[in-house]
Amino acid sequence: MKLGQATIKDIARELNVSSSTVSRALKDYPGISDETKRKVKELADKLNYRPNAVALSLRKSKSFTIGVIIPEVVHFFFSTVISGIEEVAFANGYNVILCQTNEKLSREQSSIETMLSNQIDGFLVSFSRETTDFTHFKKLLDLGFPIVFFDRMPDLENTVNVTVNDYQGAYDAVNHLVEQGYKKIAHLSGPQNLAISKKRKEGYLDALKNAGIKPRPDWIIECPFGTEKESYDITSKLFSNSVDLPDAIFAHHDIVAAGAMMALKNLGLRIPEDVGIVGYSNWQFSSMIDPPLSTVSQPGFKIGEQSSKLLLEMINIKKDQSWDSKNIVLDTELLVRKSSVRI
Amino acid sequence: MKLGQATIKDIARELNVSSSTVSRALKDYPGISDETKRKVKELADKLNYRPNAVALSLRKSKSFTIGVIIPEVVHFFFSTVISGIEEVAFANGYNVILCQTNEKLSREQSSIETMLSNQIDGFLVSFSRETTDFTHFKKLLDLGFPIVFFDRMPDLENTVNVTVNDYQGAYDAVNHLVEQGYKKIAHLSGPQNLAISKKRKEGYLDALKNAGIKPRPDWIIECPFGTEKESYDITSKLFSNSVDLPDAIFAHHDIVAAGAMMALKNLGLRIPEDVGIVGYSNWQFSSMIDPPLSTVSQPGFKIGEQSSKLLLEMINIKKDQSWDSKNIVLDTELLVRKSSVRI
DNA sequence: TTTCCTACTGCAAACGATTGCGGCGACGTT
DNA sequence: AACGTCGCCGCAATCGTTTGCAGTAGGAAA
Structure with a gap:
């Protein structure tokens, strides 16, 4: 309402068809006449229709968003990492939501909580300096939740890490x-x-x-x-x-x-x-x-790239099988x- | 399902009550017996219940997320701004989703699109060097969508800006x-x-x-x-x-x-x-x-703080009246x- | 004319949470 | 005994989208 954004229903009403038809027409499903498809697409275009990502997230329990947890943005190294993450994520249609912990464990934990309730698809984390107990990560990993650790490696088994040598x-x-x-x-x-x-x-x-x-x-x-x-x-x-x-x-x-x-x-x-x-x-x-x-x-940028590539892979295989633990070690100069x- | 996260329905089923009751019990609504409230809360605690933010966003068409658009994260100045933004947003229960444009207009536009479809509550933007045409912002502003510009001021009327002197x-x-x-x-x-x-x-x-x-x-x-x-x-x-x-x-x-x-x-x-x-x-x-x-x-950090404070205010008055245009000019030191x- | 495809399209449930409204039993009042 | 009140709770719609299943109409085949 705030934006008066057009929805599938609006298109359906206007065209006297059902929402299902509109949905299918927009995605070129078979079994929709070319005529209908054309009309739907035209109107969608005219109304500047944009699918509601939130509704999609709810439906598919997948948000196309990854959470990044870092100690501090202002560290040059971390900002280059973010840049790399952002690049890969964006190119694959993922959003990046960011939390800095300021090296505080409590902040780390609460960030994870809120990000989880936002149905984040996976985490990219460089944990805080205070973090010596990793059970909050362990729990998630045991559930098969995708996490890639970068720069800082946790004292846990079977994790996926990207670090430098x-x-x-x-x-x-x-x-x-x-x-x-x-x-x-x-x-x-x-x-x-x-x-x-x-x-x-x-x-x-x-x-x-x-x-x-x-x-x-x-x-x-x-x-x-x-x-x-x-x-x-x-x-x-x-x-x-x-x-x-x-x-x-x-x-x-x-x-x-x-x-x-x-x-x-x-x-x-x-x-x-x-x-x-x-x-x-x-x-x-x-x-x-x-x-x-x-x-x-x-190589901060590369770390970011590698980590998010790995994370996206993990997110996309999660049918039922788990992934191998991995340690990517990038060279310093x-x-x-x-x-x-x-x- | 991925996380086996408990939902209100799970609690309701277990306790043989309706979801409405659970919802109300959790929020201490009147008209629910203390006994029921107690049981609901206990079970919620035990199941580690966490409200699904996505479902909430959908229901309320409000995502508690703000979008930040900046040219480049790796500029020290911008990273301090982000830090300030993050701080205020987090303290108020908002998430920050981040996009960098690398000074490209096309990237700026597509970022805005995807963020909008994620039902972002407002924008914080420092536009790209390529941006000389501001119609993509103008459109949103005309619809009453909250935007705060920082560091770089657009050539538009009635905007809210935070800059330095x-x-x-x-x-x-x-x-x-x-x-x-x-x-x-x-x-x-x-x-x-x-x-x-x-x-x-x-x-x-x-x-x-x-x-x-x-x-x-x-x-x-x-x-x-x-x-x-x-x-x-x-x-x-x-x-x-x-x-x-x-x-x-x-x-x-x-x-x-x-x-x-x-x-x-x-x-x-x-x-x-x-x-x-x-x-x-x-x-x-x-x-x-x-x-x-x-x-x-x-004062990068302050710019971030001020901008997000303003944005949150704008987000929270949007009943129907609009806000005044504003030019906050922060002092240098x-x-x-x-x-x-x-x- | 009847039967059977085929090509389209619609119904309704589902995702998780909220909320207006109405139901129902128990109790007090007259 | 009849009625009103109050405390507690459930129904069902809603947000926007997807999708399995069912339905309909038209034409072709028998």
């Missing part, structure tokens, strides 16, 4: 530092309940090991919040010890790296001469800071900039 | 440079077919005028692409003249400012001692570069950092 990215980054002659490499790590943080740490450790460098536990510092400020403080403290200082930092993401850089500059240390530094994720700003920050680039090149 | 932001920035003792202020402007670019240039000119400084046309240079590289080249050229050099730059956005800074450093000029610089938009990196860049911050402070 965090281990390799970290390994490459640290290895690069080693090749540049840095030997005392510290690691500003992420929260250890996130698999990605763990992987990056492993890559770091293995690269050191491979270079015959023994890791120092006091040079592996967790930055749970991942803010610039936090990293600034931690780095300042780390380098306030005047005896034995690291000569390089591998940060688990670029903001942390940026905070560290500020701290180093503030202490009068030169980058990359005194301290080399590599970040992670290739944020937009990373090439513009001084010196430009070396970083590991994650090391972008070497000035912050880590001293040779 | 670009003129004032530029004026403040340049005025700040003047107060810091800079007298020879150049402007790296944006493409002059965009309203925002023009406004910023006007603010620049008026601030100069007000300070009694005569603008020099050769110090107002357009950066049509707005890339860092472009700005680097332009700035290098501008400062290669050894006779009469500007002592400050007002850039139409931060990426351009960053490029200029790189060029200045490369020429051995000190910031802010030799050249002061102010950018626009407060990109994420602006506080992290060296020296931290003074900039004009646009000058963030003074080191790049422009020499006193």
Whole structure:
């Protein structure tokens, strides 16, 4: 009524036929005369008829909508992922409904609830930092509800995940530092309940090991919040010890790296001469800071594309058989900039 | 069926009452015995009953969903806007469905179509760069469909818009440079077919005028692409003249400012001692570069909040009366950092 | 003329929830 | 004993669309 949108009934009334006929005529069903089809289509066109997707959803219990759950839209990485998701979804006639959790578990749960009551066809999720218990996902998965996890992998069996090779990215980054002659490499790590943080740490450790460098536990510092400020403080403290200082930092993401850089500059240390530094994720700003920050680039757009492709496949086979669990791992790329090149 | 979600009918059958009774019991309608209410609620709880939002949408022709149309998610500014929108919408029980146009008009139109057929309650739009003809919006507005335009204002009458005061932001920035003792202020402007670019240039000119400084046309240079590289080249050229050099730059956005800074450093000029610089938009990196860049911050999050607040109001009065056209202009904020402070 | 196709079209139920209206039993009142 | 009232609940329509089944008319075959 609000829009006075024409319905099938309107067309039927006007043409003195039944709604069934109109419905069938519009979809070129056999058993409708060409004459009727023509008239129906003409009128539909004239009235600017547009099928009511809500009624369709109700009828078919399928909404052609997928729900995306991410920690924060404003993270450059996630916005590129969204972009990829949106692209594929749109091309396949699906809508994207979006919820950000702000890294809160409670928000994650309530988002899932409301999306479910909207008869979402499937979920694409990168769960919050607070999420350590996955039963809310497990329940859905057991019912055969399609979910693809991206970027962050849950501690569950038989899930479909799209991630990047965090281990390799970290390994490459640290290895690069080693090749540049840095030997005392510290690691500003992420929260250890996130698999990605763990992987990056492993890559770091293995690269050191491979270079015959023994890791120092006091040079592996967790930055749970991942803010610039936090990293600034931690780095300042780390380098306030005047005896034995690291000569390089591998940060688990670029903001942390940026905070560290500020701290180093503030202490009068030169980058990359005194301290080399590599970040992670290739944020937009990373090439513009001084010196430009070396970083590991994650293919956000591709992650989005891949995830939604997989999800759409899962949605469309759900006759009765289930799908195989899958782990798609996309490659990272090391972008070497000035912050880590001293040779 | 997919989820085996319990419906009102299931509860009714189990309890040997009618669906009407269940519905009313769940909503604490009068005229239902406490006993029945108790039993219904208990069972609903046990079955994990969740109302089917799609059925509700159909019944009430209201979907509690708003559609957001933006050029690109990956622009930091837009992602902050989305964040603000999301926040308000979620708090009011609304969902956000998202479409990006990639600055294409055709995409904008088709997005609107599909969203409409999903019985969207209203639109929040920042239209594409290609959009010069607004009839597709006009049609909806004439039908009384709620639309709020943000950031970009359409050439239509009686619309509700939320924008920022670009003129004032530029004026403040340049005025700040003047107060810091800079007298020879150049402007790296944006493409002059965009309203925002023009406004910023006007603010620049008026601030100069007000300070009694005569603008020099050769110090107002357009950066049509707005890339860092472009700005680097332009700035290098501008400062290669050894006779009469500007002592400050007002850039139409931060990426351009960053490029200029790189060029200045490369020429051995000190910031802010030799050249002061102010950018626009407060990109994420602006506080992290060296020296931290003074900039004009646009309240993206607030824009999002305001826009969706307005939209929700419009959605909820639509009994029959229309709403007033409105132009909310949000203030920018000058963030003074080191790049422009020499006193 | 009767029978049987065939080509069209309509009826009605269904998806899940809401809601105006009416039914029905129990009780109080006169 | 008759009537009114009140508390509790169910019927059925509705939102827009789809779809299995049944119905009708016309022509062709017997």
